Amino acid sequence: LQWTPAAAADRLFGQTASQEVIYRQLIASCLFALSLAGLVYWRNPSGLITAVPFLFLWAISPQIAHWISQPDGRSAPPLLPHQRQELHSLARRTWLFFEEFVGPDDNWLPPDHFQESPRGVVAHRTSPTNIGLYLLSVLGAYDLGYLSPLTLTLRLRSTFDTLDKLDRYRGHFLNWIDTRNLAPLPPSYVSTVDSGNLAGCFITLRQGCQTLPQQPAWRWQRWQGLLDTLSILDEALDSEGVATAAHQHLAQMRQQILAVQHQPEEWGGLLLHLLAHEQPALSNHLMALVATGDAIEPHKIHTWRVYAERIHHHLQALQRELDTLLPWVLPFSQPPHLFTQSTDPAVSAAWQMLRAALPLTPRLDEIAALCTAGQTALAQLHPLLPANTTSAAAAAHLWRRQLADALQSTRLLITPLLMSYEALAHQANAFVTEMDFGFLFNSQRQIFHIGYSLATGRLDPNYYDLLASESRIASLIAIAQNQVPQSHWLHLGRPLTEVKEGLALLSWSGTMFEYLMPPLLMRSYEGAFLNQSYGHIVAHQIAYGQAHQVPWGISESGFYTFDNSLNYQYRAFGAPGLGFKRGLADDLVITPYASILALPFQPQAVSQNMAHLNRLGMMGRYGYYEALDFSPARLELGQSSAIVRSYMAHHQGMILLSLVNYLHDNPMVARFHADPHIQSAELLLQEQVPLRLPDERPPQPEETEGRVGQTA
Numbered sequence: 001l002q003w004t005p006a007a008a009a010d011r012l013f014g015q016t017a018s019q020e021v022i023y024r025q026l027i028a029s030c031l032f033a034l035s036l037a038g039l040v041y042w043r044n045p046s047g048l049i050t051a052v053p054f055l056f057l058w059a060i061s062p063q064i065a066h067w068i069s070q071p072d073g074r075s076a077p078p079l080l081p082h083q084r085q086e087l088h089s090l091a092r093r094t095w096l097f098f099e100e101f102v103g104p105d106d107n108w109l110p111p112d113h114f115q116e117s118p119r120g121v122v123a124h125r126t127s128p129t130n131i132g133l134y135l136l137s138v139l140g141a142y143d144l145g146y147l148s149p150l151t152l153t154l155r156l157r158s159t160f161d162t163l164d165k166l167d168r169y170r171g172h173f174l175n176w177i178d179t180r181n182l183a184p185l186p187p188s189y190v191s192t193v194d195s196g197n198l199a200g201c202f203i204t205l206r207q208g209c210q211t212l213p214q215q216p217a218w219r220w221q222r223w224q225g226l227l228d229t230l231s232i233l234d235e236a237l238d239s240e241g242v243a244t245a246a247h248q249h250l251a252q253m254r255q256q257i258l259a260v261q262h263q264p265e266e267w268g269g270l271l272l273h274l275l276a277h278e279q280p281a282l283s284n285h286l287m288a289l290v291a292t293g294d295a296i297e298p299h300k301i302h303t304w305r306v307y308a309e310r311i312h313h314h315l316q317a318l319q320r321e322l323d324t325l326l327p328w329v330l331p332f333s334q335p336p337h338l339f340t341q342s343t344d345p346a347v348s349a350a351w352q353m354l355r356a357a358l359p360l361t362p363r364l365d366e367i368a369a370l371c372t373a374g375q376t377a378l379a380q381l382h383p384l385l386p387a388n389t390t391s392a393a394a395a396a397h398l399w400r401r402q403l404a405d406a407l408q409s410t411r412l413l414i415t416p417l418l419m420s421y422e423a424l425a426h427q428a429n430a431f432v433t434e435m436d437f438g439f440l441f442n443s444q445r446q447i448f449h450i451g452y453s454l455a456t457g458r459l460d461p462n463y464y465d466l467l468a469s470e471s472r473i474a475s476l477i478a479i480a481q482n483q484v485p486q487s488h489w490l491h492l493g494r495p496l497t498e499v500k501e502g503l504a505l506l507s508w509s510g511t512m513f514e515y516l517m518p519p520l521l522m523r524s525y526e527g528a529f530l531n532q533s534y535g536h537i538v539a540h541q542i543a544y545g546q547a548h549q550v551p552w553g554i555s556e557s558g559f560y561t562f563d564n565s566l567n568y569q570y571r572a573f574g575a576p577g578l579g580f581k582r583g584l585a586d587d588l589v590i591t592p593y594a595s596i597l598a599l600p601f602q603p604q605a606v607s608q609n610m611a612h613l614n615r616l617g618m619m620g621r622y623g624y625y626e627a628l629d630f631s632p633a634r635l636e637l638g639q640s641s642a643i644v645r646s647y648m649a650h651h652q653g654m655i656l657l658s659l660v661n662y663l664h665d666n667p668m669v670a671r672f673h674a675d676p677h678i679q680s681a682e683l684l685l686q687e688q689v690p691l692r693l694p695d696e697r698p699p700q701p702e703e704t705e706g707r708v709g710q711t712a
Contacts, residue, residue, distance in 0.1 A: 132201030133653025145225025196474020327406030510574025
């Protein structure tokens with residue numbers, strides 16, 4: 001027997017095989033078919049009529065092989081530019097939640113949720129999942145251009161300093177923490193799924209911190225972040241239905257920014273112009289609008305003020321960023337006339353050498369060397385300047401001294417900044433490696449317990465035993481780190497159900513969270529078992545929403561029921577037909593994050609669903625409200641739906657990560673899979689689709705036609 005490695009076979013005949021390669025491998029078959037045709041014609045010409053169809057197919061077999069070896073060409077249609085801009089605007093609103101609610105009052109930990117109405121309260125508690133998704137939201141905000149490298153470091157460092165103070169058990173952070181005093185909330189508990197989520201976020205963050213030094217210090221994304229901030233104010237003004245001077249001014253600012261997108265040399269001058277002229281003018285327009293708009297509701301005016309303040313903050317942050325990291329960019333936009341209009345060839349040459357020594361878009365890890373080179377160029381320029389006897393000469397000398405001082409300050413700052421990224425990556429890795437998943441694992445059943453109670457000193461008697469569960473992040477990480485055997489993956493249940501689109505994995509509750517939260521980090525392989533299930537369950541949820549004439553997207557969320565303190569209640573909701581849990585048809589609660597998670601699979605359907613949600617009033621100051629409850633049992637007479645006006649930290653985090661992944665080609669997935677341990681276990685995610693396994697149908701919903709109300 002001759003052994004051919006799988007990699008070699010894939011190169012020859014796999015999905016990447018070219019037509020030329022296939023013809024080269026099968027040319028002998030074509031020649032044999034032609035020879036056989038000649039032989040038939042020579043021996044029995046009348047038989048050629050019968051043989052020609054078969055010989056023809058034989059002759060074109062290489063082309064047939066090429067056709068059938070191609071991957072499935074079906075792909076989701078991309079979003080149009082205005083649809084992508086809607087995603088950018090949603091991302092900016094969503095990040096505002098973390099900007100406003102994660103700060104020193106909560107020890108730089110994300111509070112579990114903010115309930116806007118009734119009562120307007122912040123829940124000062126958090127979980128490992130909240131923390132992990134917040135940390136990646138910070139990284140995602142950097143990807144989107146909302147944060148500078150300095151602010152990114154400060155936010156991460158502040159949260160990591162708090163994490164060092166928290167109680168842990170065998171490396172695991174406890175499931176609920178009071179964000180004000182950092183005390184564990186009773187009963188103290190280690191959650192397998194929460195620890196897995198946090199570990200996955202730490203792994204992703206570590207890779208992100210390691211690659212930050214190679215990122216440009218001055219990126220177009222920072223301008224895109226400003227455009228997003230301008231857009232949310234523009235949308236808020238549009239909601240009043242009037243064309244205002246402020247609205248027109250915002251359009252003018254956007255045009256000015258887009259005009260220099262591919263001209264980094266113009267960015268510094270544009271920034272100074274926006275700060276000196278455009279931003280103050282915008283503030284005046286808004287004040288005039290408020291002064292003349294007696295009928296405008298106060299909460300809308302407050303939203304305008306918040307968004308306008310974010311624009312001002314973004315512009316100031318850009319200026320600080322340049323002054324700190326690239327102190328030559330703004331001076332180069334306003335150089336002394338003595339340099340640009342000098343008739344002395346030596347001065348002109350020295351000026352050009354200085355410009356060449358200090359590029360406008362260097363990488364962060366290049367800045368220290370550039371500062372040294374710039375100082376050298378300035379030193380060479382100094383003796384060529386005329387004596388400080390004229391105003392032009394005095395301005396040139398002052399400009400040179402100020403730039404030299406700024407270069408020295410930046411050179412001293414940049415090394416600690418780069419070291420801080422390294423320290424954050426090291427600490428994130430330490431948090432992961434210190435988590436002991438082994439004690440949560442049942443070696444006899446080969447699956448994980450749901451958790452461990454410190455109060456009773458016992459493992460939870462229940463288990464995570466399904467592959468279609470959010471706990472598979474914990475499973476993959478534990479296997480990758482060799483804390484549990486690979487056989488654990490095979491012991492996860494794979495019950496199947498047949499939906500309209502084909503076979504799909506069953507979960508316990510039929511929630512989008514169970515299916516689509518892990519793909520925020522874990523790669524989905526085309527044609528793999530999991531990836532097919534994702535597509536089918538998304539299509540099933542879309543169809544279920546359409547059948548009830550409501551938006552789609554069902555998952556665990558808050559719903560329109562209150563406790564004695566007027567807090568919304570929370571539990572898992574799922575789409576009937578996808579979960580084992582009974583009673584899934586009894587409720588109809590739509591949560592926006594559930595559909596946003598489906599962006600990689602059905603972007604056009606997600607965009608259309610967002611438009612439907614917007615028409616129903618689901619867009620708030622910090623992005624989408626938590627949920628829209630259509631369940632008749634919880635609605636007042638004549639009411640078709642009720643908005644759950646709250647924002648949950650982990651849902652906000654999932655929305656932001658899904659948007660970042662879609663808009664920037666899956667950076668979080670790439671970072672997670674850049675980890676060598678994860679790479680060693682990637683094959684587990686490439687399990688192929690079963691063809692002949694039995695259909696294990698979930699309990700049929702006991703639903704009558706009028707059980708759940710329909711709305712237009």
